[in-house]
Amino acid sequence: MDDTTYQKLKHFFPQVHLGSESESKFRSLWVPKSFDRSELITEAGNTERYFYFVLEGVQALYILNEKGEKVVLGFSYSGSPSGVFDSFIYKTSSFTFLEALKPSKMLAINYENYQSLFELDPDFQTWGHHFFRDILMGRLYREAELLTLSAEERYIQFMQRCPKELQVIPQKYLASYLNMKPETFSRLRKSTRY
């Protein structure tokens, strides 16, 4: 991994301050992975093998409903974590797919190496606390949005806060994430300012 890439990774662990020996160990645990557009990074029915850090691209996490339609649960993008965390942590079959919506470059760490981080330095415990707290708050906020806001309000909130690279992915994924029909999303895109 080159120095620029490593700086991006370090930025994802702001609570962690490592000595040179631990730093070189930490750096060695990550493996670069590349995925083509539309490639399935993780398949439902398989166990997630990696925790990812995204360098480039956008990925969608989705589940299939009874009709076989994709229901988008979330996205990952440059600078964010990615992967199917429940399957990764509990080593159980995933119920969700992770798909690259754009050509993607990611850094991956396997389960054993991920666990070893928490023994490498106590700062990783602090990072873990913040990381899972933020994930939990994010999910609670999204649940409240889905239950209380109108389609237009959900659209505005999302477009105001989402990174630019998410605004150019296929509309059907964004519509599904916002729990609206693609036609509704398209209409809102044309008629709503945010």
Add this chain to the structure above:
Amino acid sequence: MPTLLITPENQIQRLNLLMKKIDQLQQLETSRLTTLPKPKAWSILEIIEHMNIAYMFYVEKIDAALAKSTDHNSINEPFKVRAWQKIIIMGQRPKDCKRKWKMKTLRKFEPIFPNDLSQEQINEVFEKFNSLYGHLKQAMLSSRQKEVSKTKITSAIGPIVTFYLPECFEFLLSHAERHLVQIEETLDSLS
């Protein structure tokens, strides 16, 4: 008749779960794998071998159909199964974990084993399963960005049934799911 829409993602998910369940059977004792639950019924290993034989008829046909199919820029929309093919597929698909109706197996699909199977021969059956159904998985993945409604595959029972690739995958998967139910029934009757 309601439409049957199929997607490769749905098929991939089901196939992954099926392959995991077959893989777990490898932990069973040899006697459980090879005992017939009743005379004229198949043992678990014979059922898996039957699944292998059934799939082998399609390997080259699927490869040829994929090679002929042109690439797409985007992921396919859900595929609408044709009426006759839907009847064939639904005849295989188990409902509520039960096989809907039982049918006589054509001789060419029957598994034939010697009386005493070695551990090596048992392992071979599982390895063959993983290889063949791994092939099916790769074919499903490849088909996601292919034009799949141009090339037809003749089924193993002849031109009376032809499939487009997604229909063929669905038929093979439903057939395998049907036999997974049979395996579970066999396990129940052996315990």
